[in-house]
Amino acid sequence: MFKNAKPIQKDKLHDQVYDRLCMLLREGEFTPGQAVPVAHVAEAFGVSAMPVREALTRLLAIGVVANVSGRSVGVPALGYPELTDLRNVRLEVETLAARWAVANRDAAFIGDLEALLEQLETTERSGEVRGYIKANYEFHLRLYQQSRSPVLIDIINTLWLRVSPHLYQLEREDQYKVSNEQHRKIVEAIRKGDAEQASASLRQDISDAYDVLVRVLFSTEA
Structure with missing residues (x-):
């Protein structure tokens, strides 16, 4: 998972995590219905879970991802x-x-x-x-x-x-x-x-x- 992920630089951390997640979404790295643990994203990016959660909250707000559980998100199916x-x-x-x-x-x-x-x-x-x-x-x-x-x-x-x-x-x-x-x-x-x-x-x-x-x-x- 996240073969193209690179460690995130510490400056402007939240925006960088958000931009990287957007890039992965557009490049098909997230499969609809697949649960993606927040911890896995944080590990792949080399950051703590907090900026990942904040970036995912922004994506949740526009309906791009949905909560699967307390610690995982996923791309929702389209009706x-x-x-x-x-x-x-x-x-x-x-x-x-x-x-x-x-x-x-x-x-x-x-x-x-x-x-x-x-x-x-x-x-x-x-x-x-x-x-x-x-x-x-x-x-x-x-x-x-x-x-x-x-x-x-x-x-x-x-x-x-x-x-x-x-x-x-x-x-x-x-x-x-x-x-x-x-x-x-x-x-x-x-x-x-x-x-x-x-x-x-x-x-x-x-x-x-x-x-x-x-x-x-x-x-x-x-």
Whole structure:
């Protein structure tokens, strides 16, 4: 557990613990339903339990994690209404960020996306699930950063904290390969300066992932 964890520096300890936990959540290190003892997190980070509890309290407040017991937390399962609500908000907020990113595009931005797309395709072909989830987050984050709107990025990061732990489910229906087709279309549209096509491809990417999660999570429910 927490193979990528590094000891936390003592200055600004609480914020660093929170940021590290957010990173691990977005990179798929927490599996929904898995209990994660606070002591294990503290040991992995090389800190006491107190800053870990404070960071987890912040995550509890926005619904990213839930108490499993007095000493453990976990990522809660998403219900259908919550998953649908997340999809609807993402469609509005993330496509807006994509349109603004196209308006602010430059050669460095396009080069960064092309490099991240290569990582996505490499991890998809090799079946590296966690590697793909990490590269997927980095691709989308780089896209949204080009919007140059810190407010939008903060909103999007909170949305991704909620949805990222569930993206490993998409491997079941070969969705990573399908998603990469949309990623390629996004990059091609940005090269051409076509904000509407970039937004449409991103919308399709989000909607496709939602459809797969609905089938995987709820198809067996009565």
